[in-house]
Amino acid sequence: MLLFDLDNTLYPPERELFSLIDVRINRYMSEVVGIPAAEVDGLRRRYWAEYGVTLQGLIRHYRVDPEDYLDYVHDVDVASRLDPDAELRQALQQLPQRKAVFTNGSTGHAERVLAHLGLRDQFECIFDIRVAQYQPKPFAAPYHQVVAELGVDARDCTMIEDSQENLRTAKALGMRTVLVGAGPGADFVDVRIDRAAQVPTALAALPALPVSF
Known part of the structure; x- marks a missing residue:
């Protein structure tokens, strides 16, 4: 997952x-x-x-x-900042795994973002700040609720995030972790990539540690 x-x-x-x-x-x-x-x-x-x-x-x-x-x-003009991302769409289409969005924002905001990126159909579901009674990442409660609702084991999940603190929790729960964007190396980050479109390469590199592209 x-x-x-x-x-x-x-x-x-x-x-x-x-x-x-x-x-x-x-x-x-x-x-x-x-x-x-x-x-x-x-x-x-x-x-x-x-x-x-x-x-x-x-x-x-x-x-x-x-x-x-x-x-x-979340009443912001998403269209003024985002365009369809064909490269990311192609990258996601390569991945056979189930895919979900897990955000501290709202589902409505996530729907708008995904629509403007041209990616909504690439994700089976969205988990937002409501998933654990408005308790956000990096607290563990929303992670536990997400894996419970998906019916999966945390050890079978990979978290793709720009926040190192959020990845720290994911790793503590047994997830594999991919950091998107710049940041110093950390023992809870399995792979670092510059942008989300590089996720297929990152997943192919797991579980080698550490890796950076």
Whole structure:
């Protein structure tokens, strides 16, 4: 089973789609929740450190409606940043394994991203931030829930991610790990690639450690 992260993994961070979401998160905190703008950055850093995502901090401390938050922050112009990726589509078509998206974002956002990349039909399902009651990666709960819903053993999964912390958890659960993008070597990263289209080469290299292309 191949588990793919979404943002900054299936498309490069240079597309700066997530920066649009970042702006929406700040606006939600200041304009909807009513947090003074000067406090937003500090709170976001604190919530990321303690809870993995801003949303969990807002749920716990401000009782925000998580669905309202997800709708608001993902209301971005995906079409302005993403185009169909024929190279990645061809790479995914080469892979005989089952494939799923596993993201800290929302399913709606993932559907839009995959549609604009021309990849939706390449994935059998999407697991989003809701899979473990809004508990995000890198906490273990959503990983456990994903493999349970798929009916697979974590040891039979490979996680493809741009976040090393998320890969650390995957490796601790027995998954093989592929880091997409730049980053220092780490013992929990099996293979590093520059872009998602190189996944077939990465999978062929496993379980050799470490490998970089």
